[in-house]
Amino acid sequence: MSKISPCLWFDGEAEEAANFYVSLLPDSRIEKVQKNLVDGPAGKAGTVLVVDFMLAGQRFMALNGGTRFExxxxxxxxxxxxxxxxxxxxxxxxxxxxxxxxxxxxxxxxxxxxxxxxxxxxxxxxxxxxxxxxxxxxxxxxxxxxxxxxxxxxxxxxxxxx
Structure with a gap:
């Protein structure tokens, strides 16, 4: 597995986006969904914080970081x-x-x-x-x-x- 992987920043759509992306290409899957343990800038406790996923064999991370950046x-x-x-x-x-x-x-x-x-x-x-x-x-x-x-x-x- 590569030591470097892209991290995509979202405002609440990380899991939705990751699921969309893995539906596009072979050798793609969700690896892990990490929830917020406490309320914070990235969301309330129990909401998705990070999604680790593979896209065509390349590891990615989707982060619900709070405020949206373009x-x-x-x-x-x-x-x-x-x-x-x-x-x-x-x-x-x-x-x-x-x-x-x-x-x-x-x-x-x-x-x-x-x-x-x-x-x-x-x-x-x-x-x-x-x-x-x-x-x-x-x-x-x-x-x-x-x-x-x-x-x-x-x-x-x-x-x-x-």
């Missing part, structure tokens, strides 16, 4: 997607119910956490051996909101993007 783009979670179906599924579920979509495969979920939903094929096109094709693929990506593998391929190959 997340920024300075920290985001990158999901390497095998294919367009995985991009589409994760994009739809993470951006639903109050989430917001952004440019170049970025979105914020309903808790304000930033995610990058990226097909593995992206690097094949923007880092491919054909420099002109890579430039076209990069320009295509910059014009996308949700990343589209077929659009990236067509741009790389110099074909009209549909």
């Amino acid at each position: 997340y920024t783009h300075a920290i985001s979670f990158f999901i390497d997607c095998a294919d367009q179906a995985e991009v589409d599924r994760l994009w739809d579920v993470l951006s639903a119910n109050g989430g917001s979509v952004e440019q170049c495969g970025w979105l914020k979920d309903r808790y304000g956490v930033s995610w990058q939903i990226v097909p593995a094929a992206l690097m094949k096109y923007i880092g491919g051996p054909d420099a002109a094709g890579a430039q076209r693929a990069m320009q295509a990506m910059l014009g996308m909101v949700k990343l589209d593998i077929e659009g990236l391929r067509r741009a790389y190959e110099g074909k009209a993007v549909a």
Whole structure:
């Protein structure tokens, strides 16, 4: 197990968020839910304080720390997607119910956490051996909101993007 793991700060939604996140990816589960033993800034005795969970094999902690702090783009979670179906599924579920979509495969979920939903094929096109094709693929990506593998391929190959 990694010695370092991300801790996400919530204002009462830690368990809800952790359950949502573990529903998204294989090798994900709730490990432990720790309750507040006494009343304090993080909540009343008996309410959830910390949730330890695994997300795609990576350990995370969700903390009900009290006052809500907004997340920024300075920290985001990158999901390497095998294919367009995985991009589409994760994009739809993470951006639903109050989430917001952004440019170049970025979105914020309903808790304000930033995610990058990226097909593995992206690097094949923007880092491919054909420099002109890579430039076209990069320009295509910059014009996308949700990343589209077929659009990236067509741009790389110099074909009209549909």
